[in-house]
Amino acid sequence: MSRNTEVFVIGGGPAGLSAAHVAAKLGATTLLVDDSARVGGQLIKQTHRFFGSSNRDAGIRGITIADKLQQDVKEVSDRLTVLENTAAVGFYHNKEAGILSQKAYERVTYQTAIVCTGATENSLTFENNDLPGIYGAGGVQTLMNVHGIKPGQKILMIGSGNIGLIVSYQLIQAGVEVVGLVEGMPTIGGYLVHASKIRRLGVPIYTSHTILKALGTEGVEGAILSRVDEKFQPVPNTELEIKCDCICLAVGLTPLIDLFQQAQCRMVHVGELGGLVPLHDSSMRTTNPEIFVAGDASGIEEATTAILAGRIAGARAYEATHGKSAQAEAIVAEAREELRTLRSGSTGERIRWGRERVLKEVGEC
């Protein structure tokens, strides 16, 4: 079987849902595929309140934002088809792609594609890092917040970025003892407001420390930590043993870029954005003119900025088929202004730097 659409959106997280909603609302026939059982992306497990911005999702929990985005796409269901449990498995030449569900493999022909594949969790190199009981922070959130099961009774958190801090708090809410928070840098990586919550609850914070080894043979029984020097090398004789039954790794994310490479988009490595990302302009268009990008696949940020970039990509993808539109232009202008506000200030510095580097490469900055 084959399907034909004007806009083809890959990934139903905050970026993809927003892009599909905007494209369909403006009037483009749109198809969205997502490989998981339910759209919403990682928002369906995020119980914390987002900072958002004054006019977008400030103080709202991730799970509520997911519900809202799911409602939004239902509103335009006459033009938008959503296929869950369906993975985009490859691009072909001449605007064709393949999608695979549990039932069938189908061909999709499209005018423009918006790729919102998100990111994958990083691991960390240490002895026994493959033991059962060592989980990614996203895995822990899925188990705990989607399925209602604790990862263990005593957990050690590695990484003090916002994810490490927020998931530590969520673990405590679920009744798990967080026996320590380990950070290689001399200071906490995430926002102070998140760190203060953890500190008030008495979680020991080990800055300038790393994990040398997980203990156990059939599963985690503990960990050996060590102090690190300013070059992040372990300092001898500073080892410390911690008892725990699981270890959570919150050590960053890497954009999922396979489809861009297959579509022969030019890639650029920007450390501030999490690694290799497809080059794209401020309309979120890649160097392959029929392919757009939004969300973590364009550089690791968070859900609010993913929603806004998705809106820009959705509006521009609509224009690619239907021509210039004042309504689309207004959506883009509004989203750009909100993005500028969200990325301002000292906390947005790294992201701003990374984003500017991408735009410089395409000659926009």
Added chain:
Amino acid sequence: MTSLRIEHHPVLNFPERKIVNFYFEGKQYQGYEGEPVAAALHAAGIRTLRRSPQKDRARGFFCAIGRCSSCIMEIDGQINTMTCITPLAEGMHVKMQKGHGHIEP
């Protein structure tokens, strides 16, 4: 059902679901219908899901969203099934897989 199941949560409510029986290595266990097989096993206290092909090391789930393949097992005879995204159903037979598994020619 076990102490790993969250009973009370300040933000979330977990709705009542149907309890089903399933088998792990021939022994009977209970879990909730539709939850991932890996989640049901974890709640039952089982976290070694397979042995690695070369060094025979214990492996559990890692990503829980069907990305990393760390949780693959044999379900009802089907090898290399990602248990973290396979919904649990009544009467399922779940087995540990050695290495890459074996398919009868």
